[in-house]
Amino acid sequence: MNAEARSAGGVIVHAAFASERDARAALDRLAADGVASGDIEVRSSIPLGEAFFADAAPPVSRIPLFAVMGGIAGGIAAYLVATWPPPMGLPAVSGPPLALIVFEGLAVGAILVAVARVLWECGLLRRGPAAGPLDANLAAGAIVIAARRPAGASRDWTAGAVAVASSS
Amino acid sequence: MSVDVPGRPPTDPAPHPLPDPSDPGHERALLRPLDGVRPGLVIGTLVSGALAALLVVCWGYQIRNDLGVTGLGRPNFWGLYIATFVFWIGISHAGTLISAILRVTGAEWRRPVTRCAEAITVFALCIGGLFPIIHLGRPWLFYYILPLPNERLLWPNFRSPLVWDVLAITTYLTGSVLYLLLPLIPDFAILRDRAGARRAGSLKARLYGVAALGWRGTPRQWHALEQGIRVMAVIIIPVAVSVHTAVSWDFAMALQPMWHSTIFGPYFVAGAIYSGIAMLLVTMFALRHGLGLQRYLDERVFNNLGLLFLAMSMIWAYFTFAEHLTVWYGNETAEMAVYDARVSGKFAPFFWSMLVLNVAVPLAVLGFRRGRRPLPAALVGVGVIAGMWLERFVIVVGSLSLPRLDYTIGSYTPSWVEIGVIAGSFGLFGLLYFLFLQVAPIVSIWEVREGEMRAPLSDAGRARPSLSSVAEES
Numbered sequence: 001m002n003a004e005a006r007s008a009g010g011v012i013v014h015a016a017f018a019s020e021r022d023a024r025a026a027l028d029r030l031a032a033d034g035v036a037s038g039d040i041e042v043r044s045s046i047p048l049g050e051a052f053f054a055d056a057a058p059p060v061s062r063i064p065l066f067a068v069m070g071g072i073a074g075g076i077a078a079y080l081v082a083t084w085p086p087p088m089g090l091p092a093v094s095g096p097p098l099a100l101i102v103f104e105g106l107a108v109g110a111i112l113v114a115v116a117r118v119l120w121e122c123g124l125l126r127r128g129p130a131a132g133p134l135d136a137n138l139a140a141g142a143i144v145i146a147a148r149r150p151a152g153a154s155r156d157w158t159a160g161a162v163a164v165a166s167s168s
Numbered sequence: 169m170s171v172d173v174p175g176r177p178p179t180d181p182a183p184h185p186l187p188d189p190s191d192p193g194h195e196r197a198l199l200r201p202l203d204g205v206r207p208g209l210v211i212g213t214l215v216s217g218a219l220a221a222l223l224v225v226c227w228g229y230q231i232r233n234d235l236g237v238t239g240l241g242r243p244n245f246w247g248l249y250i251a252t253f254v255f256w257i258g259i260s261h262a263g264t265l266i267s268a269i270l271r272v273t274g275a276e277w278r279r280p281v282t283r284c285a286e287a288i289t290v291f292a293l294c295i296g297g298l299f300p301i302i303h304l305g306r307p308w309l310f311y312y313i314l315p316l317p318n319e320r321l322l323w324p325n326f327r328s329p330l331v332w333d334v335l336a337i338t339t340y341l342t343g344s345v346l347y348l349l350l351p352l353i354p355d356f357a358i359l360r361d362r363a364g365a366r367r368a369g370s371l372k373a374r375l376y377g378v379a380a381l382g383w384r385g386t387p388r389q390w391h392a393l394e395q396g397i398r399v400m401a402v403i404i405i406p407v408a409v410s411v412h413t414a415v416s417w418d419f420a421m422a423l424q425p426m427w428h429s430t431i432f433g434p435y436f437v438a439g440a441i442y443s444g445i446a447m448l449l450v451t452m453f454a455l456r457h458g459l460g461l462q463r464y465l466d467e468r469v470f471n472n473l474g475l476l477f478l479a480m481s482m483i484w485a486y487f488t489f490a491e492h493l494t495v496w497y498g499n500e501t502a503e504m505a506v507y508d509a510r511v512s513g514k515f516a517p518f519f520w521s522m523l524v525l526n527v528a529v530p531l532a533v534l535g536f537r538r539g540r541r542p543l544p545a546a547l548v549g550v551g552v553i554a555g556m557w558l559e560r561f562v563i564v565v566g567s568l569s570l571p572r573l574d575y576t577i578g579s580y581t582p583s584w585v586e587i588g589v590i591a592g593s594f595g596l597f598g599l600l601y602f603l604f605l606q607v608a609p610i611v612s613i614w615e616v617r618e619g620e621m622r623a624p625l626s627d628a629g630r631a632r633p634s635l636s637s638v639a640e641e642s
Binding site: 020041042043044045046047048049053058059061063064067078081082084093094097098100101103104105107108110111112114115117118119121122123124125126131135136138139141 | 315323326327332335336338339342343346350353354357358359360361362364365381382383384385386387388389390391392393394395396399400403404406407410414613614617618621622
């Protein structure tokens with residue numbers, strides 16, 4: 001559920017499902033009712049299988065690309081650190097040690113940038129939405145689906161849920 | 169996340185009913201150390217803390233009275249401190265290497281093991297990195313080795329293996345800490361939600377909330393996290409190899425008999441993995457029985473690790489034989505002096521004990537399936553830990569004790585300060601581990617859950633038990 005849907009008001013119905021099958025069926029019912037995907041949020045305590053989102057566009061992650069870029073930056077930084085200050089007519093570092101130093105710089109650059117990108121793509125370290133009413137079920141292993149629906153709309157999609165709650 | 173118009177029906181054949189949120193069921197064993205004050209863990213923490221205090225006391229005494237209180241001196245300017253430094257860096261190869269390699273190869277049985285192993289890595293690295301600073305004698309001068317611009321225009325000598333050590337260990341420590349913390353985020357979120365459900369706004373919920381960094385468990389977050397963990401696993405493997413190779417080059421780059429050998433790089437890496445698996449087996453056995461984790465750290469995990477352990481024993485034995493055969497065949501005077509001291513001289517008891525503990529016992533025990541059960545595997549692990557420490561002692565002290573210049577007289581006897589520091593380092597490791605057990609689940613909850621949900625049918629066509637049925641049995 002995107003930030004706009006969250007701030008748009010109305011009732012948000014949360015339902016916890018014990019299995020991927022039940023959760024998938026609920027999503028199917030929501031889609032059949034015409035609920036926009038931006039008004040739905042799925043949360044789970046484990047990564048859901050690819051089959052769960054068979055028809056959804058796979059999320060795009062640029063973590064490997066950023067890791068490579070970070071590695072290049074780290075390697076260049078390591079080279080500069082090892083060869084600074086400017087040599088007095090002689091090389092400051094010989095070839096083989098420089099290779100090792102650049103390798104370590106490459107590795108630490110890739111690691112730091114990859115982790116930073118993970119935090120960015122996950123949206124962590126930012127002010128986010130408050131805890132949901134079914135977080136205890138989530139912690140126990142349920143799949144929690146939250147859907148924003150107009151007031152008075154039916155809750156048929158919550159059939160099969162182990163717990164249902166509402167929030168505004 | 170966006171969910172498009174539904175298409176194919178779900179594929180799992182039967183629902184997996186989940187336990188009641190108020191009843192953790194089979195996961196109770198994982199969560200018990202984190203709930204309240206456990207007497208066993210408190211006692212373990214206090215005992216380890218007392219031993220760790222010995223390190224502080226002995227090190228403090230050494231700082232106050234200088235390095236002369238140790239046995240170090242001509243010709244043994246390197247002694248137990250450096251041997252133990254290499255030992256702890258070797259132990260650190262348990263986690264990240266095993267966890268990373270098993271993750272990259274998709275070995276499902278790794279799931280309960282990875283966090284135990286990653287924690288060993290981080291704590292062993294911290295302790296191992298402490299020893300060069302202890303060995304400095306004046307630890308406040310440690311910053312000289314860092315590339316910090318200064319008015320004297322001093323810069324680290326990047327041609328020195330000691331500087332390579334600093335770079336490699338720093339990189340490995342950074343990577344290992346992040347590799348431990350990344351998969352912890354979803355588990356911290358689980359603990360946050362549990363604590364919040366018990367008492368909204370409690371201190372525990374808020375602390376775990378901070379640690380969880382705002383994790384919600386959306387598919388986008390899971391995808392990014394899994395990508396990140398996969399990338400980290402791939403990067404950390406060559407880093408781990410480079411670390412102990414760089415440590416081995418502290419010796420191999422010196423023109424010292426039985427040090428200056430091209431085989432030291434892979435020899436040390438193999439020895440590091442070997443000692444790391446040993447520490448992991450011992451730790452797993454202690455966790456299995458101390459925390460009641462038999463369901464997770466089961467005999468299958470011990471058997472698989474035991475096979476890996478056996479393979480590393482043979483690889484280590486091969487490298488040891490190759491190194492000693494080369495020296496013996498070359499028959500160079502200075503090297504044969506060290507060789508003879510090891511094989512039949514004053515270091516012979518240490519050398520032969522090392523071979524018995526590292527080769528004979530593991531081959532005899534782990535070669536049989538019964539020997540790869542938890543207790544025998546752990547006992548062999550204890551022996552290998554001792555044997556691998558002896559290996560480092562024989563390499564470091566054994567070679568330096570036989571100087572090549574006639575006027576260089578002296579002998580090395582470790583003092584109580586060195587022995588206290590080394591014993592204290594084991595206490596510090598225990599202390600860090602006991603503290604970690606009480607703040608984070610030692611078995612990754614989400615990874616084990618994921619493994620159970622995705623478990624295929626066994627060969628006999630029997631499905632793995634559902635979570636609820638296991639909860640009833642336990």
